[in-house]
Amino acid sequence: MLTAGWSEGICHEARNFHDVDHGDWGSVALFMLQSLVPARADDKTRFQVAIEVDGSSGEWIEPLALRACSGQQNIQQLDATRFAAIATPQLLAKLPGLFHITPLTNLAKIVSYGLKPGWMLDRKGRKDIHFSPFPPHDRRNEMMRHKINKISRGQDTYAVISVNPMKCPKNSLRFCLANNIVLCTEVIGTHAFDGIWTLGWSDRVESHQQWIYEPMMEDIAVTHFQGDKSYPDTRLASLIAEGTEAYNIILAECQESSPKQIAHYHRAVNTPITAKEQSDHEGIPMRRCPACLQGTASRMAHCLCCSAEFMGQFRGGGKSRRQPDIPALFRVPPKSTASRRASSAPATVRQRPQVKLTLPTIVGLPWKTALYPSGGVDYEYIVSQRRMRQPVDDKG
Ligand SMILES: [Zn+2]
DSSP states (O other), X not given: OOSTTOOXXXXXXXXXXXXXXXXXSOOHHHHHHHHTSOSSTTSOOOEEEEEEEOTTTOOEXXXXXXXXXXXXXXXTOOOGGGTEEEOOHHHHHHSOOEEEEEEGGGHHHHHHHOBOOGGGTOTTSOSSEEEBSSOTTOTTOOTTHHHHHHHHHSSSOEEEEEEOGGGSOTTOEEEETTTTEEEEOSOBOGGGEEEEEEOOSSXXXXXXXXXXEOGGGGGEEEEEEESOOOOOHHHHHHHHBOSHHHXXXXXXXXXXXXXXXXXXXXXXXXXXXXHHHHHTTTTOOEXXXXXXXXXXETTBSBOTTTOOEEEEEEOOSSSOOOOOOOOOOBOOOOOSSOOOOGGGOOOOOOOOOEXXXXXXXXXXXXXXXXXXEETTEEEEEEOOOOOOXXXXXXXX
């Protein structure tokens, strides 16, 4: 159809190019093939061409087929394993990581429900999640360079999600050799994220990139926040009251007296995540936001419901965590009707079992130990310390 002089079934767009004289060595077909050759070393390979070759002479005969390597918008694309092989653990071990860029507005859904391929959210979405094995500003990063340049000129804020390849579902990752990207068709759970930060124009301080998700943040007690308190008194009352009557009393007290409202707020903010709240986000560590009193991901630096920014103190990952005393629900003195709210009762805090070390006692040598939580048990370990050293002479 692209050959000059072809008369049958020429499509509308191709017709305009047919009667052009391209000289001895040119033709539309040739120009099209040339346009597919990456001009620079860091250009992406977007298409692959299969060419029929004469078996005896090795001469090229004609192009046989052409296909897009990746980035297909259509779910009905070619079998991805034809151009991207399953990434083996040995290959994954060699990759610096997996990095995915997404608009910041998608973050609440991603942290709540995991990272999903586009087609699960939109019918025209991509079949795979695309990852680069290098961080956005890494010089080796060919895949994201164009996107980052575009983003830095735009108004929207983007986030970079770093995923631990070893925590992804088994055999879910495929490596596309043509453009060094990693593809995944399965949902990547939040537990596999090892960090999220806002994307700036560079990794330099002036670019103001900020960490917004880090697993260690779970161990930081939120003591302050930046942002407005944004909860209705009804939410406060329903958190700390048991039964309609108690709820109405608390609601009335909140509305008539400020000191009482403050006292109720302190009870509410220390109310642990309820079973109902946790069941909506299974497997995701949560905390109560002091600004809106709703449950939010505890590994985030801000609230996913109201955007209040959290500030606080590190409780120490190795030390046994002390939970604040959980206030009992506010009850109206019991009458004959029994409580019906057993299902939303707060979870009780159980003392975690500890495995202690048996250490020799030496005068003047105190052991410094800490606890390491693993599999529901706190294991004691020795924290190494600098000791006084004395040179040994010939008298010992
Ligand atoms: Zn909030």
